[in-house]
Amino acid sequence: MNPNLEFLNPEFLWLLLLIPILAAWFFFTRKKANAELKISGTKGFAHKHWSTKLKPVLYILRLVALSSLIVALARPRDVEVSNKTKTTRGIDIVMAIDVSASMLAKDLRPNRLEALKAVASRFVTQRPNDRIGIVVYAGESFTKTPITSDKRIVLNTIREIQWGEIEDGTAIGMGLGSGVNRLKDSEAKSKVIILLTDGVNNSGFVDPKTATELAKELGIKVYTIGIGTNGTALFPVAKDASGKLIFRNAPVEIDEDLLKYIAKETEGQYFRATDNEKLGQIYDEINKLEKTKIEEIKYYNFNENYRPFVLLAGLLIFLEMLLRYTLFRSFI
Template sequence: MLDNVEFANPQFFWLLSLLPLALLWYFFKRNEQVASVKLSTTKAFKESNFLARLKPLLFVLRLLALASIITALARPQTKDVSSRTKTTKGIDIVMAIDVSSSMLARDLKPNRLAALKEVASDFIKQRQSDRIGLVAYAGESYTKTPITSDKSIVLGALREITYGQLEDGTAIGMGLATSVNRLKESKAISKVIILLTDGVNNSGFIEPQTAADLAVEYGIKTYTIGLGTNGNALTPVAYRRDGSFQYGMRQVEIDEELLIDIAKATGGKYFRATDNEKLEEIYDEINKLEKTEIEEFKYTRFEEKFRPWVFLAGILLLMEWALKATLFKSFV
């Protein structure tokens, strides 16, 4: 009867403390409630001794009835809570991904590009209320997928990103400008670019600073990520005769000053990812920084459960009256 039940007025349970006092009062006063008669023998009353011993049952029924009434006063009720959410602030995000040959470096496992795709995939899955697009860039740039709320399309496009789809090089300005172009018509309240690179700007016909100015003009925040260990990394340095890469140790060069300037100018933040764990932490931090505002409406329905207790108290009092008027009539 009390499963998942809450009490609206639990203070009434203090009244239960009076029941033991009533029980003590009855124990000490029970002999004074019936007139006594002195007789030379009690043989004629032996048949009624059993009923006399059961007489306290009437008082027990009354106490149980009072306990039921007190429980009813405490207003037992069940609560059913339902909620409905409404997105009040949508975020449009474009992820600009460097796919130059240096992204095959093995300082991240198994390589930089594969590590990035794994972490970016987890990030996309967590942005359930936002639209996301992908831009790939190397010596040039292109839109892999425009901003969309269909995460399956974005995840599929992310899996398809590989090295070799573009002319080699690192056109940071082109990658940023293409991302701005995808977001400039967006009606979202918040527009964000996550630009990742592992090198310096050495290609393209749009300067990174010009692209950053465009981002500022359209109110687009840019988070920049420099990817690569500190020092040397095992990086593709030449092709073998069979077309595969020959790897060698090469100094990791990232234009951190440029990336810091872009982030600062657009109201974003610069991060440096030197290993898989750090890259994952960076995307987690961006995920926390760019929160979609959700308005939640809660509906609570209460169902009163005091009636069965009132009904039980009435039954107990009726039983007491019936026993008084019948079985225990001669003792009352």
């Protein structure tokens, strides 16, 4: 069946229920429809003429013609639909990710950094219409990927993020500042930074509040995320002789007051991720808060199919009349 077929007036199809009723009526009244001739005997009429046997064909032609007219009244047509989407409000997003040694803490599985990479990758795949850039920071910061619409590049960048690429520390101001620098020339109607950290600003030459003011002036909204459980966690504290990290329990310290300040001043929100599930929920929430408006335009092309049914009905009616007054003509 053609999936693009539809009927403009499908209510007329109910009339098709009359066809079996008319067929039954003809079956039970067919003998009365023929002319009768009363004679004293039928011995000379033992053999029926072929036209008598085939006369019901006339009624069949009429029923098929009527069915075709009913289908034509229902207006069958093919509908071709083409969609065109137009992004009416683009969003440029920079993800500023803390890659300090503390991100290897094991309070999230398998550690904070790997948990973040999994959630961030899923977030990127849910933003097909936005441009995304990646900034990483520890004791200093740098741009791993400028804002781009190529999600393959962004996903590869996230996958390749690892600890030890830059000097250790937590330079929140520099991470935020790098994100602002990436968005300052953006022409997008909405500009967003997702700043994630698990510690306290203790490095860098850019004050976090100064970077916040710059973001505010440029109309950049900042969502801040503090990642880490409440209480203590296994942190890397040293390396053994083979270079393997040594982990010990230590208290989790996150400058939540600073993160709340940054979010409030830029009209964003602050979130706390204490486990893998909560981290995923946070990125899902941000995904809902920052929606790109898409305008979808549908174009419909209708191809009317009722004409063949009208022609068929006309042809069958003509054929019935022709046969009725020629081959099946009655002389009684």
